[in-house]
Every structure is written in C-alpha cells, then in structure tokens.
Amino acid sequence: MASTSSAKNIMTYNSMQKSGPAGPSSTTRPVGRRLNILVLELFEEQRKRNPDPTLTERKALLEKVRQIPGYENYQIINLTSWFKRRLLSAPGRQQSENTVPPTPTADRxxxxxxxxxxxxxxxxxxxxxxxxxxxxxxxxxxxxxxxxxxxxxxxxxxxxxxxxxxxxxxxxxxxxxLTPSDSTSPEPPSIFKQDPSSPAISTLITPAPSRTADLAKMPNPISISTQIVYGIADAVNHPQPTPFYPTTAQEFNAMFAPYEAKMKSLLHILQLGTSQNL
Missing domain, CATH: 1.10.10.60 (Homeodomain-like)
Known part of the structure; x- marks a missing residue:
C-alpha cells in the first residue's frame, strides 16, 4: 500500500510540474538543496523494510527516484550515503518488525x-x-x-x-x-562478483593434513617386554670391547703417563704464579 501511495504521489507531482507556469527547467537537482519530500518518502519506506538495503534494493529505489523531476541524474552513491548516515546516527537500532512484502527469489x-x-x-x-x-x-x-x-x-x-x-x-x-558448460538457468546474483579479468588467487592458507592419514603412518606401539628382548639381542650381536686393566707397574705407568705430564705442567704454572705474587 505504501509503494502504491508513493507512485500516485510521483504521478501527481509530475502532472503539477507539466501544468505549472513556464520557467527555467533543470534536469539535475541543485547542489545543497534538501531532498524532495517525495524522495524522502521513498527513502523512509525503504528504511522500514530494510534500513541497510542491498545493492538490488538500492538500484530499484534509484529507478523510482529518477522518475521524479529534478532527480533524473541522481547517483546511487548519494543514495547509499543517505542510508549510511541514518545507520550511523542511530547505532544499535534494530530492523523494523513490520511485515516485509514478498520479494523476488533473487532478492531473497x-x-x-x-x-x-x-x-x-x-x-x-x-x-x-x-x-x-x-x-x-x-x-x-x-x-x-x-x-x-x-x-x-x-x-x-x-x-x-x-x-x-x-x-x-x-x-x-x-x-x-568445475568444468564449464552451457546452461539455460540464470546465473545466481551476487553483490560482489569476481572480475573475470583478474588473476586467480591461490589459497592463502594450506589446509591442515588429515589426522587420519597421520595416524595411519605411525608405527604400531611396541610393548616394553618386546623392547627389552630387542635390546638384549642387539647387545649380544654387537658386544662392547672388554676394558683394559693394568696388571703390572709398568702397564700402570704407561696408561697414566700422559695425564701425569699434564698434571706436572699445570702444577709448574701454579707454582710460578704464586712466586710472582710474593
């Protein structure tokens, strides 16, 4: 009913403009002038249905606005700015609970x-x-x-x-x-369509590998008793060399002779430093 009333108001306004006195006409709304009352009526009706209209709704509303004399060149960016300002001026305001009239499938x-x-x-x-x-x-x-x-x-x-x-x-x-194929069904609408001339974008984040695949690659757990048996078998197959123990004084002196020389050199350095300090 509101849309019908707006349409009648626009037709009445157009008739008044045509039958009015002759004078300078303008096809563009003067800059800085407040919006026509008919334009405001259309905008307020849209706000009741959806305070943040979609692109399709804005285009349909723009067609109605351009039917009003003086708004033939009205731009969608001005229409969008009007709704954005209303949203910012009323933060937290919820969408009206008025019944929304049936919309086309594409809009839904x-x-x-x-x-x-x-x-x-x-x-x-x-x-x-x-x-x-x-x-x-x-x-x-x-x-x-x-x-x-x-x-x-x-x-x-x-x-x-x-x-x-x-x-x-x-x-x-x-x-x-997907393999491209000819189809008679219409393309589903999208607010922001991908530019076909733009380069393809690679995946930003590599998807995590499947945990099932990781579990399948893991070896079966080995029991402690089995590990002990394997350790004993490995020790038997690869015995460690038997350590050498000196049995005579000559063998003992030969084994520790390198260490004795290092100890004597260190002791000499310590004694030399002590005498210099004195």
Missing amino acids: NERHQTSNQNTLYPSLTPDKIQHLTILAQSTHFPSLDIITTWAILLKATPQDIVAWLEEHNRNLVNNQL
Whole structure:
C-alpha cells in the first residue's frame, strides 16, 4: 500500500510540474538543496523494510527516484550515503518488525547471502567485503602484517579477514575445478562478483593434513617386554670391547703417563704464579 501511495504521489507531482507556469527547467537537482519530500518518502519506506538495503534494493529505489523531476541524474552513491548516515546516527537500532512484502527469489537469495556473511564475519559489512575483495585481487599472498593493516583500514578484526580469505580462496579453487558448460538457468546474483579479468588467487592458507592419514603412518606401539628382548639381542650381536686393566707397574705407568705430564705442567704454572705474587 505504501509503494502504491508513493507512485500516485510521483504521478501527481509530475502532472503539477507539466501544468505549472513556464520557467527555467533543470534536469539535475541543485547542489545543497534538501531532498524532495517525495524522495524522502521513498527513502523512509525503504528504511522500514530494510534500513541497510542491498545493492538490488538500492538500484530499484534509484529507478523510482529518477522518475521524479529534478532527480533524473541522481547517483546511487548519494543514495547509499543517505542510508549510511541514518545507520550511523542511530547505532544499535534494530530492523523494523513490520511485515516485509514478498520479494523476488533473487532478492531473497541475496538477502540470505548477506545475512550469512554477517554471521560468519561479524566485523565485515557488505561494503567492507567489497573493498576486501579488491585488496585480495591485488595481493595474492597477504602476510600477517598486511592482514593487520587491512584490519586497521577496514576497522575489522584480523580473525574475520583471515576467515573470509579462506572461504574466498576456497570458492575460487572450486570454481576453477568445475568444468564449464552451457546452461539455460540464470546465473545466481551476487553483490560482489569476481572480475573475470583478474588473476586467480591461490589459497592463502594450506589446509591442515588429515589426522587420519597421520595416524595411519605411525608405527604400531611396541610393548616394553618386546623392547627389552630387542635390546638384549642387539647387545649380544654387537658386544662392547672388554676394558683394559693394568696388571703390572709398568702397564700402570704407561696408561697414566700422559695425564701425569699434564698434571706436572699445570702444577709448574701454579707454582710460578704464586712466586710472582710474593
């Protein structure tokens, strides 16, 4: 009902403009003038449905705005800025509980995708994800320092950025593995589509190897008794040489002669130092 009322107001406004007195006309809204009441009405109706409209919703709203005289060249960036300012001026305000009219399947899918992204990466808004997509295209292997810098610039958490990069790269790899084929079904909409001319981005983080494979490679544990048997068998097969013990005075002197010479040299140095100090 609200949309029908807005359409009637626009038609009435257009009729008044055509039947009004002749004068200088302008196809562009003068800079600095407040928004027309019909434009504000369209914006407020959209805020009731979704205070942060998706790209599809913003494009549809822009088409309605451009039907109003003086707003034929109104830009989507101005429309987006208006909604962003309203969101920032009312922090913590929850979405209106008014009944949302049925939307096309494409809009529902897009809304669901945006909701999932906000759940997986709470600090990444759709606009931040758009900027992050551009950054990821220019940097194939971002280091931890680069990721930290991105987090500061985007005012997001590094954990959310790393999680998004993993999912983003995983989707790219899956898309490359799929064999292209002709299909008559429409391509699912996406708020931020990957530029086909951009280079493929390699996986940022190598997936952890399967723990099952590691366990399969590990040898079976050996019991303590088996280890003792192996140790005894190895000692028998590789006996240690029998130590030599001197049995005569000559053998004893020959064994300790090198050590005796070192002790005499050390004793001489100590005695020489003591005499110099005296």
